[in-house]
Amino acid sequence: xxxxxxxxxxxxxxxxxxxxxxxxxxxxxxxxxxxxxxxxxxxxxxxxxxxxxxxxxxxxxxxxxxxxxxxxxxxxxxxxxxxxxxxxxxxxxxxxxxxxxxxxxxxxxxxx
Amino acid sequence: xxxxxxxxxxxxxxxxxxxxxxxxxxxxxxxxxxxxxxxxxxxxxxxxxxxxxxxxxxxxxxxxxxxxxxxxxxxxxxxxxxxxxxxxxxxxxxxxxxxxxxxxxxxxxxxxxxxx
Numbered sequence: 001x002x003x004x005x006x007x008x009x010x011x012x013x014x015x016x017x018x019x020x021x022x023x024x025x026x027x028x029x030x031x032x033x034x035x036x037x038x039x040x041x042x043x044x045x046x047x048x049x050x051x052x053x054x055x056x057x058x059x060x061x062x063x064x065x066x067x068x069x070x071x072x073x074x075x076x077x078x079x080x081x082x083x084x085x086x087x088x089x090x091x092x093x094x095x096x097x098x099x100x101x102x103x104x105x106x107x108x109x110x111x112x
Numbered sequence: 113x114x115x116x117x118x119x120x121x122x123x124x125x126x127x128x129x130x131x132x133x134x135x136x137x138x139x140x141x142x143x144x145x146x147x148x149x150x151x152x153x154x155x156x157x158x159x160x161x162x163x164x165x166x167x168x169x170x171x172x173x174x175x176x177x178x179x180x181x182x183x184x185x186x187x188x189x190x191x192x193x194x195x196x197x198x199x200x201x202x203x204x205x206x207x208x209x210x211x212x213x214x215x216x217x218x219x220x221x222x223x224x225x226x227x228x
Contacts, residue, residue, distance in 0.1 A: 005154075031214060033216065033217075035217075040200065040222070040224070041221050041222065042114065042116070042118075042202055042204075042219030042220050042221045042222050043155075043202070043204075043217070043219045044114070044219070045216050045217065045218070048214055048216060088155070090217070092215060100145075100157070100215065100217055101157065102147075102154055102155035103154050104152065104153060104154045105154075
C-alpha cells in the first residue's frame with residue numbers, strides 16, 4: 001500500500017471536540033511531516049517531527065511518532081469550523097531521494 | 113500567497129491540444145516538484161528537479177513532459193492527453209540540504225486541468 005497512509009479517510013466532529021488522525025508508513029524515515037489542504041487548493045505545511053523525536057507541539061496541534069510501529073498521529077485540540085480541511089502525512093523515502101510521499105489524506109469536517 | 117505561483121489556475125483542453133502549465137517560485141529554493149492529485153487517490157509525485165538532478169516517476173506517461181530552465185521556473189508540457197488526466201496539478205518547491213534535511217515543501221494553489 002501507499003507510504004504515508006492516513007486513517008480514518010473521513011472524520012466529522014463538533015466544534016470544540018478533539019480530532020485525531022493517524023498515519024502509517026513502511027520504510028525507515030528521517031522525518032515525517034503533516035500538511036493541510038483546503039478544498040481545491042495547495043497543501044500547507046503544519047508540523048515536522050524527526051525520527052529521534054516522540055512528540056511535538058505547535059499551538060493546538062500535537063504530533064506523536066512511534067518509529068517501532070511506523071506510525072504517527074496528529075491531534076487537533078478544541079477544533080474550530082475553520083479546521084475543516086484534508087490532512088496529509090508525508091514521509092521521505094530513506095533512499096537518498098529528496099521527494100515527499102503523501103497518502104490519500106483524512107478529510108476532517110468540523111460542524112459549527 | 114505562498115511564494116509559489118501556478119498558472120493557469122484552470123485549464124480546459126481537448127485531447128489533441130498542446131498546452132503548458134507554469135510554476136514560478138520566489139523563495140530561493142533549489143528543488144521543484146510536480147504532483148498530480150486525482151479524486152480519492154494519494155498525491156502522485158510526477159517529477160522532481162533537485163540540485164540540477166531530474167528524478168521522474170517511471171509510471172508517468174510520456175504525454176507529460178517537464179522542463180526546468182532554472183531553479184525558479186518549472187513547466188509541465190501537455191500533449192494528446194486523455195480524459196483520465198483530468199486532475200489538480202500541484203507544483204511545489206523546497207530547499208534541499210542533504211538527504212537527512214527537513215525538506216519542507218511549499219505548494220502553489222494548483223492548476224485544475226479538465227481534458228474533454
